[in-house]
Amino acid sequence: MKLYCLSNDPNKPCHILTFREITMMLDCGLSMQSLLNFLPLSFVPSNKLMNLPNWMPSDTTDPDLEGELKENGDRVFVDSPPEFCPPLDKLIDFSRVDVILISNYLCMMALPFITEGTGFKGRVYATEPTLQIGRLLLEELVVYIEQCPKSSFASQWKNFVHKCPYPLNESFKPKSWRQIYNMKDVNASLSRIQMVGYNEKIDVYGALQVIPASSGLCLGSANWVISTEHEKVVYLSGSSTLTTHPRPMDHQSLKNADVLIMTDLTQTPISNPDSMLGVLCVVVGLTLRGGGNVLIPCYPTGVVYDLFECLSGKMAELGVSNCPMFFVSPVADISLAYSNILAEWLSSVKQNKVYVPDEPFPHAMLVKNNKLKHFKHIYSDGFSTDFQEPCVVFCGHPSLRYGDVVQFIELWGNNPRNCIVFTEPDFDYIEALAPYQPLQIKVAHCAIDTSLNFTQANKLIKDLKPKTLVVPECYTQPPVSAPNLTELVIGTHAESSVIPYKWGEVINLPLKRKQGQVYFEPNVAQKIIPVEVKPGISLSTVTGTLNVKDNVHNIQDFSSESKTDKLVKYEWGTLNITEFMQKLSQEGVTDGKVESLGGVVVIHLQDEDALIQLEDNSTHVVCNADENLRTKIRNIVMQCLKKF
Amino acid sequence: MPDIKVTPLGAGQDVGRSCLLLSMGGKNIMLDCGMHMGYNDERRFPDFSYIADGPITAFIDCVIISHFHLDHCGALPFMSEMIGYSGPIYMTHPTKAIAPILLEDMRKVSVEKKGEQNFFTSQMIKDCMKKVVAVTLHQSVMVDTDIEIKAYYAGHVLGAAMFWIKVGNQSVVYTGDYNMTPDRHLGAAWIDKCRPDLLISESTYATTIRDSKRCREKDFLKKVHECVDRGGKVLIPVFALGRAQELCILLETYWERMNLKAPIYFALGLTEKANNYYKMFITWTNQKIRKTFVQRNMFDFKHIKAFDRQYIDNPGPMVVFATPGMLHAGLSLQIFKKWAPNENNMIIMPGFCVQGTVGHKILNGAKKVEFENRQVVEVKMAVEYMSFSAHADAKGIMQLIQHCEPRNVLLVHGEAAKMQFLKEKIQQEFSIECFNPANGETSVISTPVKIPIDVSLPLLKAEAKKFSSLAPDPKRRRTLHGVLVMKENSTCLMDVDEACKEAGISRHVVRFTSTVQMTDAGPSLTTAHKLQMLLKEKLPLSSVIFSEGEISVETVLVKVEGDDDDDQKSVYVSWTNQDEELGSQILNVITNIKQF
């Protein structure tokens, strides 16, 4: 069994696992860190962004590079449609991938890069919410980028990266970066997904069984149990043990794995999501009461549902409930609608509401009461008439490189009464804001990441007791941001050996299968005659016709007409020579001459022209073609040996 | 226990009161727990005393409910709270949401309107529902360490499911009610090739091959339209959830298209609530509704308004949907009594009616209906039967059998005579056993048992290697030979040497070598070749290979020695005791050679 690591971002994982001749991709996350090196896309031309000065490396005068790079403060940005770093395609040919397992909707943004135009012919499995909400994220991304077409694509800069200032010079493999896919690829790619339910046993080409188990992180999020009759591999992706809206994490099915692959732990190891949510509420309250607006860059699904619920309550408490919340995304309406029809994937508290029947999330009620208003874009019909300040705006994209958030920063950036609150943990907020600086707007950083932190992860490992634990190398060292916090690692575990891996590596996993399974038909079982060779251990020979269908091995009884229908037995133990000689003479063979040579005893039967060679574990009868004699000796040998 | 036993307590050669007992692998499972709508006495509920006198918890491992129709779940609170059952009850999420509402509805009609005694209370419905475990489609649920269940989509009504049940190596599929063609709001039933030992299928429409859905719909709309055109009133008795939503969608779009003005009423406070369920469980409806639900909710009706009892006597045309669907009680019956005597009016029965109900009577052409209080109602209104009920027809049932490839079929929930027809058809077409037990009668289905045994991989691999090295021959059988090592906690099949090692004993190999003297001039190699040809001819089923001067017949070795210029040759035949039969046979062949 081998594991290939194709993504350098453990929070946007992409692996290949080869196991029993099956090539399986585990997640296909798309790293978006590359975005931060690009200028924001604005659908209303922005004076500020357009007028940024060009930047050239000091000793370069390449005219092709002219205009590709822009400078703001101490940062340099690429003026081009943004590019993304897809999973590594050098280690494996994607047309060879048999199966893709998707853990959650945040780990599938690279799917069109894998399945379209690569000759991919395999199957893709995901839960229903992962497919439906994943579709929203993919479509939103494509709409955001396509609505701001750029006239030119910058490419020369990639040859001068080493001469660029930080952080552009440290960008990861920029030559492998690609333009985003189009809507056609998105639809084609998603149409390959087969929807599965939690704890549904999915047969993979008769070789393996895979089962998604609830992971507690978001609607439909799953961990995967990959097993045969004798082996169990668990792939643990984004998981959460906190109580939010999704179904709780299922620990039971992950226990006692031979191999546990663990990835996608928290991106905010130092802060705790509850206190961050508290800070967020305070910041929003203060800002609104001071007459300022709150801008919350976010994804159109996920934690944002909890924010609607929590903030609306808090705003009522603080007496600012007359301030509306706006949710702006090309998929806002669908996201709100879908979240309320996925009851079977929710926590039991939310699930019980639909039995009344009430909507599981309060945002349907907030929409009905005009507390929450949703629009596809800020230029959509009705937005300008409904828009009222002060207010809270939720919109994408959290990288601040595209989406309506770009317009809101233009609108509110120069007023210190306003506040931008970063709640999504995917992007460094300082880098996200860099192209817009200088800004007057207040900045609050309250990243809410409900994924497992290191304490929770270590506790989970102790509980799950895998024989081998496989984790990204970076989890075995303290985070770069806090090198002194040595407790922020996956520690050593008495019962598990740890194997670290990193981008571009192929590692061998210790899984040596020793056993398989066959099925006996009853008449095969009936013919079993156990012989106890030692207390508690019995042996019996078994012979049958083997039928193999879909990798299931059935043993049937030989039909009676078969000439091979005989019972093969095996002899064991040592032969007692005294007893043997006695029996020989009883049968009238009295001329045996015993000779001992080393460990070998040879009995010569001179009259009969035969020779019997005896060793501890073997007997060899050598004679002429006299079958009467041979049969006689054979019977005696058999009487002196034990059989099973 | 290799047998599967099925005993219907209801729905055996009968429609209504579905309740089956399934026994396999030492486990007892109750499939559905329905009531019979045609009776007001103890025949209403299944006869649970068949299981035990008193509480049945000790005798039943779990209860599975297929869908929310009362003929499948109506006796549930009676069984769990009044007979006594505290074990788990499984059903899908929509069924869990909707069943208690229908139960409460039915309780009210029975107790408050009909004054029935000894009926379950509202609290009992609540207590019963606390025992329910909701399941999701395709999720594998372990009831205990031995029973595994899995739900499949059944169409029929919102949340209806077929259940696959496995105990040990035996498996059963219970369909509940299902339909194999998608309709206006539900998809078609689906199951994979799960090859159960037994398929228990409903057979409501066992002999019908229904005409195309479109024709039936057109027919229905035409009749309604004609009736309101002549100023008549149309009564459509329905159950609150299910067919009602489909017919509403149908009339709504027709009214819109034809610009009709006659009012359509839906006589139930439940409508909005009912539609809310459809909204929230939209994932259980069909593809089209799922796709468009964000833009337009199919269940917000513009033309259909709430009904008030006072409207019964209103003049002029109208269309009224009223519950219950079989005209056995409640508002639909009340309206029927008023409207039946007028020949301008029409009643459309969109579903199946059980025996004993008014619906059943008028569908059979009764021109007068007599009620408990001697009231006689003349039926002059047009009576139309429209089969919209989403059950599988004969074709659909055959399709399902084809899909899941069962080893046996058992028919329930249908009329005896029709079942017999279908039974013969199934036996003919699929050559599999088909059962249709009556209530209280037990069908015993014997199944082949397969015993899972661990096997060492080297043994399997050695066999596979040997098999693939041979020339392909479709007639050749694969043989697996090994030694079963049985220890206290494990049993494993392995190769003999591995087995001896595992058991900690040493094998004793007994070998025989016999020498035959024969006369054959020429090099010994030539003699060997001749021998090989001969053995090939005499032993056509064995592999005879010549290599490095030796002939091997399977594992028996034959070797020729002697000088090339000597006529005398020694032929050695050597084999182990395990090849005694073959070895002595070869020796015999060689001994008997007189001349090549």
Ligand SMILES: [Zn+2]
């Ligand atoms: Zn039904």
